[in-house]
Amino acid sequence: MTSTLPGTPPPPLPPLPAFLVGGTLPPDELAATAIRHGLTVADPEKGEKPQIFLTALADPRQLINVLASGCRAYVERRGAADLTEDGLSRLVERPRSLHLCLTTAGTFGLDLAPLLCAAMELRGWLPPMRRGDIEICLHEALNNALIHGNLGLKEGPGGEEGAFDRFYAEIRRRLDDPDRARRRVIIDAAADAGGLCITIQDQGEGHKAHQGRSLAPPDAKSGRGIQIMRELADDVVFSDGGRRVMLIFRP
């Protein structure tokens, strides 16, 4: 039995085990990153699985496997100087949360919404019957973050002939701009008794697409993404000048 004398401070708690980090960065870079962020590099030979996965380039197969193994944060490096401003361990402190931080070029190459939905379903976070709603809302929010946010295209394709071709060619052209291609899309998903909350943040100049509450005319060729989100999510909250959108799905 232990006792504490009045007025003496309680004995210090044992230090929390550091979060495990792993990934496809060169070993010395991974080790240096772990030290800088107060993390421990996972040792696969001991059966350790990383909670934070740092990848040189995002890859769909890798992302599926990493999220299925229980990893809670997936961060793409691709030429960026810093992986995150706020520290990597912060990303996994919250229980029942998932964090993805990908470059624009990396996100564009992935069909991310179904991959993330599969990971959330595996964790039991998707309210029954809502998977379709959540997937389309997430998909539209990601497209907005990429195209109107990080790539800075203010308008979708119009109705004139060849509009889609020109729109897509402009997307490809802007993806070739290294400054735009390495801008991040940051996705935070968290589940609790109140439901599921997914936040999508981009690093573009901001946009006002969300401010018009009037609906696109039925025959407009673009402008329906936000309408779909407002219709299917229980709440859609834009902030940071349009750079951040929070989607809420209640049970």
Added chain:
Amino acid sequence: MDYTVHTTPNGMRVALNGRMTLIDHEKFRAVVEAIERMEGQVCVFDLSSLEFVDSSGLGMFLIARDIAQPKDVEIELAGAQDTVKRILEIAKFNTLFRVTP
């Protein structure tokens, strides 16, 4: 997304399957070109194997409609499953296309 095009007695039938998103616009252009060349008055899109359509995909159906209208071709969107049907409803596509189960 994948597609197949079949000639029918009164026009053509286009079966779409998989996921229809922005990256499919080039494939869809081939579908639009088939509508430009088609004979007959009805173009049926068979959506029974289409798993997903996003707002860009909706825009592509509207491009097909722009091509079909001057030719007096009616576009029918047939057999959409729940997820796709829901998106067509939100976009009020029943006011622009013949939407059938």
